[in-house]
Amino acid sequence: MGYVTSAAQMPRIAELAMQAAILERGVGMIVLPGDVSAAPIEHPMLEHPVATERSRVRPPDRDLDRVADLVAKSERGLIC
Numbered sequence: 001m002g003y004v005t006s007a008a009q010m011p012r013i014a015e016l017a018m019q020a021a022i023l024e025r026g027v028g029m030i031v032l033p034g035d036v037s038a039a040p041i042e043h044p045m046l047e048h049p050v051a052t053e054r055s056r057v058r059p060p061d062r063d064l065d066r067v068a069d070l071v072a073k074s075e076r077g078l079i080c
Contacts, residue, residue: 003031007039022052 017028
């Protein structure tokens with residue numbers, strides 16, 4: 001959630017809200033007081049990239065290799 005206290009903050013807070021909504025698959029919320037929303041700003045949107053890929057967590061290679069060996073040596077079927 002972003003709370004905007006001046007019009008100059010709006011471009012960056014909007015970018016952060018969009019990024020939060022994309023990465024967390026939810027809602028990006030901005031609290032924007034009426035007087036701030038009516039104020040002009042002097043600069044365009046900031047050019048920060050909005051991350052669209054979620055982080056991935058995976059086991060270490062040695063653990064994956066161990067599991068692959070167990071599966072390969074298995075005599076019965078395996079349901080994953």
